[in-house]
Amino acid sequence: xxxxxxxxxxxxxxxxxxxxxxxxxxxxxxxxxxxxxxxxxxxxxxxxxxxxxxxxxxxxxxxxxxxxxxxxxxxxxxxxxxxxxxxxxxxxxxxxxxxxxxxxxxxxxxxxxxxxxxxxxxx
Numbered sequence: 706x707x708x709x710x711x712x713x714x715x716x717x718x719x720x721x722x723x724x725x726x727x728x729x730x731x732x733x734x735x736x737x738x739x740x741x742x743x744x745x746x747x748x749x750x751x752x753x754x755x756x757x758x759x760x761x762x763x764x765x766x767x768x769x770x771x772x773x774x775x776x777x778x779x780x781x782x783x784x785x786x787x788x789x790x791x792x793x794x795x796x797x798x799x800x801x802x803x804x805x806x807x808x809x810x811x812x813x814x815x816x817x818x819x820x821x822x823x824x825x826x827x828x
Contacts, residue, residue: 721791738756739777739803741755742801745797745798750800753799754769754774
């Protein structure tokens with residue numbers, strides 16, 4: 706059974722930074738692409754960033770490009786999301802997920818999800 710556990714969320718002022726972590730267990734982490742999604746109240750879950758199994762390819766939503774960086778450490782079975790220059794509109798629950806394809810940006814392309822971590826950006 707795959708288990709994904711996010712951490713690192715919290716309350717931060719606009720312009721600040723946070724680093725989210727997602728620890729994976731249950732199957733060979735290094736074989737799968739990983740992604741981060743977010744969901745704000747009353748909105749659908751949206752793609753934020755994705756990284757290939759090797760870390761050699763990354764993809765970002767336009768709304769976070771240049772501010773967020775996704776990375777992974779396969780030795781630690783962990784994927785990260787460094788978030789800089791945070792804005793109030795980044796406020797959401799952030800989820801990490803394990804992909805069923807080499808690279809994926811759609812919710813249906815992921816089969817395992819974490820429980821989420823809250824990020825709140827105050828203005």
